[in-house]
Amino acid sequence: MKDAKLSNVFAYQNITHKDVFLSQKKYLSLFLNTIMNLESLKQLFLYHGCDKIYVKILSANDNSKNQVYLSGSYDVLNIFPISEIVADSSGDWKKERFKASVKFSWITDEGKITDAPNSQFILYPKYPEVRFSGFLQKSHNAPSELMSKRLPGRLLFMSVSNSGKILGYVSSPESEVTQSFNSLKHLEVAGVFKVLELELKINYRELLLKELFRIHSLGWITSKRLHKSGNILPCVSSNCGGYTLEAELGISANGYSEPDYLGYEIKQFKANSFDRIANEVITLMTPEPTGGIYVDKGVGNFIKSYGYEDKSGKEDRLNIGGIHKSGVRQPLTGLTLQLIGFDTETFKIRNASGSISLIDGNGNEASSWSFTSLIKHWNKKHNQACYVPSKSVKVPLQKYLYGNKVLLGNGTDFQLFLKQMLLGNIYYDPGIKMEFVSSSKPVIKRRSQFRIKSGNLTNLYKQSEIVDLLKI
Incomplete structure (x- = not known):
């Protein structure tokens, strides 16, 4: 995938692999003399x-x-x-x-x-x-x-x-x-x-925006995803908006903690209007917990301890859901999200062994994410990010339309993430469930989601801008 991306960049710059090889030979000749x-x-x-x-x-x-x-x-x-x-x-x-x-x-x-x-x-x-x-x-x-x-x-x-x-x-x-x-x-x-x-200077921002303009100009795109083999496959799940956008960009579905495209993390989000995109919900990341009962005793015990019966009436099922904000007890799970080791006045990490933790009414740590596990992930994957709004229809086929206004964020810091969580702008909104609870082989779905409203995204970056693709 990396070589393919470089080939696309070289093609855009009218540069060939032969040119790069000759540049290397030029260096060797220059340096040895x-x-x-x-x-x-x-x-x-x-x-x-x-x-x-x-x-x-x-x-x-x-x-x-x-x-x-x-x-x-x-x-x-x-x-x-x-x-x-x-x-x-x-x-x-x-x-x-x-x-x-x-x-x-x-x-x-x-x-x-x-x-x-x-x-x-x-x-x-x-x-x-x-x-x-x-x-x-x-x-x-x-x-x-x-x-x-x-x-x-x-x-x-x-x-x-x-x-x-x-x-x-x-x-x-x-x-x-x-x-x-x-x-x-x-x-x-x-x-x-x-x-x-250095000599091979590439304007990745310009390349990204040109691609997003092309995708916007396609109009409604049938839902799909790109398999790692390179084959285009149908996509029918609720999160196909991201997969379809990634497929158009040549990104196969993966769980790598690397930026998606030309150094940018690409985030698609649902929008009712492309003119008003400041109040939409965006999933920032979905890391698995690194501590607490969730890890020590297993996710099954975690769900049985804090899960609740499905609100829509589905039998033999327990859910872990609901918005969990810092310092506020969540009534469905009984858990309170706390930032352990983060100073509430200076917005700095005070304890290197600190964590984002869910604490129950008895003071037990139900689940947690260590700062050490999140710092590397956040800074590496989110330093440059692009947020793209989309609309969808399901009849006669599931299709997506991508907006002409995108938000670019550049330069982040994990302590900015923690500050927004402390202020309640970032919250934990899991989609964890256990089906067939009473059976010998219950089925478990894990999904830990940290989310934010799109209007608060600018607080996560040192530089941010909304770009209208129709004006580039």
Whole structure:
């Protein structure tokens, strides 16, 4: 799927795989006949499938002992992928932190790649801030001389390769690389970084909007879904609006925690009017709980403990449903949603071992989602998102029509998610049920949904806009 997407992008830019190969050969020829300079460094990053480089001017405190400061929020996780995240909780608010391992390698002055297996991002919720550490440990040929010193004016170059690995290079203040970079003007800024675009610059936003305009122009589209084999299959369920849109975009049905299309998470939602889309319900994510009775004793015990008889009269069935908002007891389940370890005044995480939890009347944890499990998922999948309204008809065939106005969100942070949940704008609205309860083999459906009204989406992003596809 990734190669197919790249092929589409290359076609749009009139670029062929042969051009990319020749660019790689050009790099090799260039690099083998020169010392490291800014141009050869750019070609080296491009050779490894990078499309932009993030450059930080290092201060004296940015070193292996004090760690390298990367961000004053968690939004750096939107740029650089993390592998795993764990809580390092001591009970002392000042020392609470998350540790996120990353796949990081150094580029040497000879153009070789050397792994740094102990690299990690340290997330301090108190401030909040993110720091980079462990990048010299067990790394052969790492730039220890430069990264262990208190030396201002060094440059740290970081980028993400097409394999998902973070590549880094550091230059000394007096080097040709540093001097050439410092002479550049009008570079884009992203937090503490300056952004250096590489040759293969692609406007993914423009590509996405053109595709959505094409889909809008098709009018009513018969319900369908794209199988991972590439075959188009019929779709008759209630959530086929998303599947049909994804099929048009060439996205097969999957449960991957990756953005759907060209780096964007695509979210379809039902709308009664394309002119008024601010009061519609949108499902943000559907993660399974990581703790509580749901996990420890099983979902069956969870449903029998907190489920209620079906309200429509279906016999031998228990449901877990209803809107659960922070601090409000849900009358159907008797559960109260609580944000454990999130400060209600500063809107910051106070406890790295915290969670979103459903608590029963006896104080038992019915189910929970750890912050560590959600941070990676939210930042990675929702950093760039596109919300598309749709209408549907079922006669004579189930069909969908997609609106001309879409909402784009860019730059998110998990603490923004928690803040909106604390305020009641994001709520838990499960669709969990157990059928044939009295039988020896009851049938269980699991669906944990976190939802929001479309008018509150802008609160989740640092930048957002409504785009009319008819005016692009």
